[in-house]
Amino acid sequence: MNRFEQRVVALAGVAQCSALVQQLARRGHAQEDPFGCAVRSVLALDRKDPQEALGGIGGVYLGLSELTRSHPDPAAIERLRYTISLIQLQRKLRKDSNMAGQIHSALSTLREDPDLIDPASEQGIAALSKIYVSTLSHISPKIMVRGEQRYLETEQIPIQVRAVLLAGVRAAYLFHELGGRRIQLFIHRKALVKAAARLQQAQPGK
Numbered sequence: 001m002n003r004f005e006q007r008v009v010a011l012a013g014v015a016q017c018s019a020l021v022q023q024l025a026r027r028g029h030a031q032e033d034p035f036g037c038a039v040r041s042v043l044a045l046d047r048k049d050p051q052e053a054l055g056g057i058g059g060v061y062l063g064l065s066e067l068t069r070s071h072p073d074p075a076a077i078e079r080l081r082y083t084i085s086l087i088q089l090q091r092k093l094r095k096d097s098n099m100a101g102q103i104h105s106a107l108s109t110l111r112e113d114p115d116l117i118d119p120a121s122e123q124g125i126a127a128l129s130k131i132y133v134s135t136l137s138h139i140s141p142k143i144m145v146r147g148e149q150r151y152l153e154t155e156q157i158p159i160q161v162r163a164v165l166l167a168g169v170r171a172a173y174l175f176h177e178l179g180g181r182r183i184q185l186f187i188h189r190k191a192l193v194k195a196a197a198r199l200q201q202a203q204p205g206k
Helices: 003-027 034-041 050-054 061-067 076-094 098-110 124-134 157-175 189-201
Strands: none
Touching: 003 034, 003 050, 003 061, 003 076, 003 124, 003 157, 003 189, 034 050, 034 061, 034 157, 050 157, 050 189, 076 098, 076 157, 098 124, 124 157
C-alpha cells in the first residue's frame, strides 16, 4: 500500500466516524462492527500505520463506502460537515500541546487498566466519552451533532457519540501525519474515490 492509499484509509476512518455519529443521532443505534472498530482504534496509540491502527481495510469499510458514493444521499452533506469538523478539531488539538498530552496520558492509563477487557464495552465507551468531555469538548467551535431529540436526550447515545468523535479525531490525526489536509477532500476528490474503490475491491464479501 502506497502513502496515498494509506492516507485514504485514514480518511476513511474519519468518514466512518462521521457516518456512525449520524446513525446514532438519527436512528438511535449504529452498525455494530464499524462502531467497534472505530472505538477500539482510539487505544492504538503507538500505531502509525493506518491499517494497523484502524483495523485494516475491513475496519474502515463503511468509511470507504462513504468516500466512493457516486450519488450522495441528502444526508451526505451533514456527514461531510462532521468529517471536516473532525479534521479541523485535530488541527486545533495539535496547537495545544498540554491538551494533547492530557489526552495521551488518559488513553494510556485506560489502555493499561486491567479491568478493561474491551474498549467497545459499556465501560470503555463511557471512559472514552469522559476523556472527550474533559478535553476536546472545550475547543471551539464545538461539533454540533444534529438528529432526533428522542435519541440525543437519552443517557447512552450522547456517550456513544462522544466516544466516536474521539475516534474520529484519532483517525484525523493519522490522516494529517500522512500528509492529508482538508482541502484535498475537494481538489483531489476523483483520486480519493478511485483509491477508495481499489481498496474496497481488496476486501471482497463486505
